[in-house]
Amino acid sequence: xxKTTDITTIQIGDHAGAxxxxxGAFYDDPVLRWIYPDDDRRRAVLPAFFDVFTQAIGRHGxxxxxxGGMAAALWVPPGEEVAEDEDAFGxxxxxxxxxxxxxxMATMEVLGETHPHESCWYLNLLGVAPxxxxxxxxxxxxxxxxxxxxxxxxxxxxxxxxxGNKRLYERHGFVATAELQLPGGPPLWAMWRR
Numbered sequence: 001x002x003k004t005t006d007i008t009t010i011q012i013g014d015h016a017g018a019x020x021x022x023x024g025a026f027y028d029d030p031v032l033r034w035i036y037p038d039d040d041r042r043r044a045v046l047p048a049f050f051d052v053f054t055q056a057i058g059r060h061g062x063x064x065x066x067x068g069g070m071a072a073a074l075w076v077p078p079g080e081e082v083a084e085d086e087d088a089f090g091x092x093x094x095x096x097x098x099x100x101x102x103x104x105m106a107t108m109e110v111l112g113e114t115h116p117h118e119s120c121w122y123l124n125l126l127g128v129a130p131x132x133x134x135x136x137x138x139x140x141x142x143x144x145x146x147x148x149x150x151x152x153x154x155x156x157x158x159x160x161x162x163x164g165n166k167r168l169y170e171r172h173g174f175v176a177t178a179e180l181q182l183p184g185g186p187p188l189w190a191m192w193r194r
Contacts, residue, residue, distance in 0.1 A: 007144050010063040010072060015054045017068035022050040025071075025127025030186040031161040035103045045097045050125075052092045056083040057124055062148075064141050070132045073141040076122040078154050103185065110180050114190050116157050121149045123158035142172045146193065156193040166191070 010018050023046040026032045036042035057063055057074040065072040076082055083089030090108070094101055115122075123145065128138045149156045158174065160166035166176060166189050174191040181187055 006066050007064050007141060009061060010054065010058045010065050012055055012058045015058055018054050018065045018072035019047055019050045020069045021072045021129045022125055022127040023047045024129040029161050031107065031188060034182060034185040035107055036097060036100050041097060048096050049093065053125060056089050059084065064144060066137055066141060069129060071128040071137045071141055073126040073145060074124045075145055076124055078119040078121060082124060106183050110182055111159060114178060114180055119154060121145065121154055121156040123156060138168060146172060158191050160189040160191055
């Protein structure tokens with residue numbers, strides 16, 4: 001079992017482990033499989049995809065990792081945006097795989113339409129590398145961030161991308177408030193922890 005003392009803040013420039021953890025964790029994720037349906041292209045695109053997200057969100061200094069490649073959680077603090085320059089962020093993602101752009105943009109649109117306007121901690125992504133799943137590592141990352149949100153007296157929000165993820169978040173006090181539907185794709189769930 002991983003201890004919370006093993007949790008460190010993701011440092012931009014030294015974030016390859018976080019990117020590797022997220023790439024492995026989300027390779028078989030239903031939403032990422034829908035966005036990037038070709039297995040080989042998804043395998044090739046995901047490291048760059050998660051590098052874009054990790055750099056954008058990591059600048060806040062609130063994202064966490066365990067073991068430099070075991071697990072990572074990208075957190076956006078209350079009152080902040082995912083990306084400092086949303087146009088550049090969108091362009092970087094769009095350039096990764098033009099054949100999959102329509103599904104990626106549809107996903108971003110659905111998430112944007114339902115993203116809360118109230119101040120909250122936003123868990124954009126949490127992933128545990130496949131060889132480390134089921135050992136309590138994701139729960140340790142969640143507990144550390146939940147403690148921070150509780151100290152701040154601020155709710156936390158996320159979108160679960162699978163039934164398994166949804167159950168994990170429910171065990172940690174998150175409640176599904178809406179089922180989000182991608183056009184022709186799998187469901188996601190908007191989840192709050194008040």
